[in-house]
Amino acid sequence: MQDLFLIWESGGLWEMVQDATSHPQAALLKKMWGPPRAPKVKIFSWLLISKRLQMRSHLHRFLPHINPDCPLCNSHNETINHLFGTCSFIQSIWSCTNMDPMSFSTNFDFLTWLGTLPASSTPDGPNALSKALLLCWQVWEARNNLVFKDVTPHPVCVLNVAGQVGLEFWNQNVKHAKGPSAPLHIKWKPPPRGWVKLNFDGSIRNNVAASDFVIRDFDGHVLLAGAKNIGDNTIFVAECMALRDGLAYAIHRVLFVEILSFNHIYREANFTADAVANLGHGLSPSNLWESDLPLNCSVPFFLYLFGPACPRSFCL
Template sequence: MEENPRAYALQTIYKKIYKQLWSLNLPSKVKVTIWRLSWNYLPTKVNLQHRKLAANTSCPRCGQRAETMNHVFRECPVTVDIWRALSFQNILTNQCEDFIQWLTWAVEQLNPRQGQIFYCTLWAVWGDRNKRVHEGKVSNGKDTASFINSYIKELTDFENRDLKKGKEIRKWMYPQSEFVKINFDGAYKETQNRSASGIVVRDSEGHVLLSYSKIHDGVSSPFAAEAIACWTAVKIGIDKGWQSLIFEGDSLAIIKRCNTKEQDRLMVGTYIYDIQKKIFGLNNISFQHTSRSANNLAHILATATLRSGEEVYLEMGVPEYVEDQERQDRMREPN
């Protein structure tokens, strides 16, 4: 692989990037690509050569130089044209040769709105590169810049539409009669690389079978915190011997990964792999995405545990501080 500083150093450097990235109105697929990019996990030609999977390191878009991270996102003429078409050419003025330093410098120059465009552009540049490699599709800088502008407009339109609708709160839904539903959520504290998992198990009548929370140390990101929470929920469900299970969380990226059979190469891939091993051969298992408002009980458990440091294990009940939320959930109409 290309030069990759030690993980602990990177975690400190990336705090500002992750804090801004996870707060922006961007799809999970964009955020995950940026996360992979920041850890140099993208299969550039140079990275593939280091893994002995490619002999030719030339950039597939311009063919002029070796395809390093710097070249893909800063130096390739096609990429330069994209930044210029978006009026972002000022981020190319930094002459630092280290990609990570350039990335952190660029983020510091941008306000949230510009950051949204910047991250979306990095994602689109990698997507354009992959279309060239895998589909033979060729786009120029203006075409890609036009796509980015349209994509950002679509995101903004959706955001404005949701604001106009007001706060439409989705409600926790009762599972079908034979199912047990396990809601999970992860809370993350970046200053300590610590997370907490909140787990609530309920039957088809809305009765709480178990409420549980656990603190985890050495966690690298909010994304990892969600993966660990999901893994914890699955472990509880399988260990308890419940046969028909619905695992429900508000992290769409994690739910999608649990529902796919493909091997996940991200850092959280070990948790996803272990989840799939645990449920192998079981038929009445499903992973469902829901909104934060419908997952609030697990969310409160996770955040309160992370704040107080006090873990929870209660059968047939919940801690006192979430009793009001639990009653509100039971008042919902069964589906």
């Protein structure tokens, strides 16, 4: 069977939304939409739970020439309860799972039974409801391949494909519950050899903004630093001006021209730039330092050169 594509007007979308609250299986629909599942499986599941799959017994009522019997067993009218619950083909599949097929009586309601399956997240794979829907999806695929392509179905193929699709999607899309994470230790990292790194920052104190930048080589040595008092401004403007000034001076001094790489770093890895930014509040309006930093910035500078990494929220 080819991929299923649905096209509807806005009224159809509203009807779909209404299903989630007014449908007799509203609770099951909510469970179905919740956990991560492959899009194909979710669309099929919505059609199944909403009773919109075109079963032969239903089609026979309007098109009498269509055989109403189940194509998988040819012994009973094809209905949702039969195809997914009591058909000998599906029962051979349920018997390979921890879902007891003997609990399926002749008058049971399959969708009600689906609603009783656990739908909470599990640490080792898809939950019971997801597994059941995956199996139903593959049974429907097998049924269609038999009807339209004359491909003989086999329960083992249904189990294998459903298991592979479900587990692969779960591994790629479900975040495993994590225990307490190890403390994050942060330290300024030098650029690769032959590169320079520009750190910049902005600061506001008493409604006065300052911007700064620090350019260092791969050994951590300061090549150029600058700070500027920019008066009444926002932190966003201060940081943008710091970046602009840093790039302008770097290009002017031919420190780098062609290749740029940007990334955010924590404040704890940017103590030196933070200290230079604080100096900017007392400047009128700016200052440059070449190959060295003022004494006020020596503590964060030497912390990088000789000190250990520090945890988040660490303060100098």
